[in-house]
Amino acid sequence: MLMHSILIILVIILTTYFTRIWPFMVFNAKNPPNDFVRYLGRALSCSVIGMLVVYCFKDIQILKPPYGINEIIAFLSVILLHRIFKVFVLSITLPTILYMVLVRSHALEKAFFNP
Structure with missing residues (x-):
């Protein structure tokens, strides 16, 4: 069992x-990325922020405390x-941490909505 776990960790x-080093092996000084790959690098950054916004607002319950204030x-x-x-x-990391702290600590519920 221990050997199996070690092998799984090794594969991970x-x-x-490999996934981290692959772009550096493919795109180097001799073989720079083409315009489409550079475009994806610029466009996908904005897409990640958009995806996080959708994820943040998908479960808001505006009729229950804290009324989506954490998300806002x-x-x-x-x-x-x-x-x-x-x-x-x-812009992605700090607000994500802030959101998780607000949700996990229930700080707003304790401060404003606890009778």
Whole structure:
């Protein structure tokens, strides 16, 4: 059983490593990416933010506390951070962490909606 678990972990490590290193092996100084691949690099960053917005708002229950306020705060933080810094990774990561903290800690429910 232990050997089986070690093999599974090894396969996961190798697969992850290969998927991370593959673009650098394919696209290098001798073989730069074509225009379509560069376009995808620019366009997909915006798509990730759009997907996160849809995911964030899909389960809002506006008739139950906290009435979607967690989601609205996270959404506004995405807009604010992207307007200020224009760094996609920052605009995605920090609001996601903020949203998860708000949801998991129930901070707004405890502060405003707890009788």
